[in-house]
Amino acid sequence: MSSPVYSLHQLGWRASYAQHLALDDFESAYPARVMAVHRSGLAVHSSRGQAHVVVPQRVVDALEVSIAVGDWVLVEDANERVARLVERQSLIERIGAGTDGHRQSIAANVDTLFVVSSCNEDFNPSRLERYLALAHQAGVEPVVVLTKADLCSQAGAYVAQAHGVARGAAVVAVDATRPEGLGALARWLAEGSTVAFVGSSGVGKSTLTNALVGNQARLTSAIRDDDARGRHTTTGREMFLTCTGAWVIDTPGMRELRVGAAVEGVQSAFDDVQSLALACRFRDCSHGGEAGCAVRAALDEGRLEQRRWVSYQKLQREVTEASRTARERHENNRQFGCMARSAMRAKRERQGR
Ligand SMILES: Nc1nc2c(ncn2[C@@H]2O[C@H](COP(=O)(O)OP(=O)(O)OP(=O)(O)O)[C@@H](O)[C@H]2O)c(=O)[nH]1
Ligand SMILES: [Mg+2]
Numbered sequence: 167m168s169s170p171v172y173s174l175h176q177l178g179w180r181a182s183y184a185q186h187l188a189l190d191d192f193e194s195a196y197p198a199r200v201m202a203v204h205r206s207g208l209a210v211h212s213s214r215g216q217a218h219v220v221v222p223q224r225v226v227d228a229l230e231v232s233i234a235v236g237d238w239v240l241v242e243d244a245n246e247r248v249a250r251l252v253e254r255q256s257l258i259e260r261i262g263a264g265t266d267g268h269r270q271s272i273a274a275n276v277d278t279l280f281v282v283s284s285c286n287e288d289f290n291p292s293r294l295e296r297y298l299a300l301a302h303q304a305g306v307e308p309v310v311v312l313t314k315a316d317l318c319s320q321a322g323a324y325v326a327q328a329h330g331v332a333r334g335a336a337v338v339a340v341d342a343t344r345p346e347g348l349g350a351l352a353r354w355l356a357e358g359s360t361v362a363f364v365g366s367s368g369v370g371k372s373t374l375t376n377a378l379v380g381n382q383a384r385l386t387s388a389i390r391d392d393d394a395r396g397r398h399t400t401t402g403r404e405m406f407l408t409c410t411g412a413w414v415i416d417t418p419g420m421r422e423l424r425v426g427a428a429v430e431g432v433q434s435a436f437d438d439v440q441s442l443a444l445a446c447r448f449r450d451c452s453h454g455g456e457a458g459c460a461v462r463a464a465l466d467e468g469r470l471e472q473r474r475w476v477s478y479q480k481l482q483r484e485v486t487e488a489s490r491t492a493r494e495r496h497e498n499n500r501q502f503g504c505m506a507r508s509a510m511r512a513k514r515e516r517q518g519r
């Protein structure tokens with residue numbers, strides 16, 4: 167059975183991708199979209215059909231963050247090898263667990279990020295804020311999806327709470343196990359658009375993916391009902407086609423989401439707090455009790471929730487720390503680069519003699 171062939175439009179190609187490409191690029195290579203990332207290479211789809219391509223080391227070395235599902239690559243005509251990455255329109259990334267703080271790509275060229283939480287103990291406004299900052303940082307529209315509405319008698323209360331932190335982003339409550347009830351997601355699933363699901367383990371990301379995709383391989387496993395804690399079931403990074411022609415990326419549940427140096431992301435996710443801070447009498451107000459502090463006033467009057475304020479400060483500290491580490495790493499790399507270059511120069515001079 168031959169694999170289906172999709173047009174560039176169906177694969178999600180936009181005119182803006184071509185902006186960073188030259189005519190030469192198309193002479194000996196063609197654009198292809200990354201459907202899955204394997205250790206041995208990439209599964210890609212292009213207007214020529216499906217292929218498995220390898221990524222040469224020099225391409226890997228040129229990347230700041232590794233190739234992700236959803237990326238566009240240029241594939242050499244002559245052999246099934248990636249010539250280079252096409253500049254991304256968006257990249258969902260996070261900071262890996264552990265102390266080295268390296269960036270991990272989750273999904274690329276995503277139009278909508280579905281931030282999934284369930285209407286039970288998993289629901290946590292401060293965690294939602296992290297995911298929203300992640301979406302804002304990537305410049306991707308976030309949509310909050312609250313699952314397991316069928317298991318909860320006050321889904322409306324969760325929706326209201328989510329609206330409180332979502333800052334104008336859409337909030338949708340669903341029963342992920344009933345595909346026919348997922349019409350509320352349809353407006354983000356037009357042909358050629360790309361969406362990704364993120365959220366804790368067991369909230370229903372794979373259930374939603376399965377429901378939208380239809381007869382795909384089963385991706386879910388049962389959750390333990392007693393503590394509503396999910397098992398980590400999804401491991402692969404792969405993109406699937408929905409019945410409406412959208413691409414959907416399921417991701418494994420994250421135990422901990424660190425936002426890294428997401429300065430703009432945190433600012434956008436907390437634009438209400440930002441504008442309060444700008445209204446303080448003193449420009450360098452520490453919001454610790456100075457006269458004319460608009461943040462304190464809002465907290466006292468209940469216009470700003472104490473929890474949200476604490477959550478904001480915590481994220482700010484993380485962002486500042488991550489930016490500092492990134493700067494230091496950059497500086498170390500630069501110094502190492504200088505050292506290596508002068509050592510090479512010295513070697514060449516010695517050999518020249
Ligand atoms: N009743 C009900 N059950 C749901 C709903 N969403 C998910 N479930 C169940 O919750 C369990 C876990 O769902 P998954 O889709 O595997 O969760 P996940 O987010 O993909 O989890 P990870 O892959 O571990 O990150 C499954 O047994 C689903 O059937 C829902 O809206 N209603
Ligand atoms: Mg899953």
Ligand SMILES: [Zn+2]
Nearest residue numbers: 446451453459
């Ligand atoms: Zn202040």
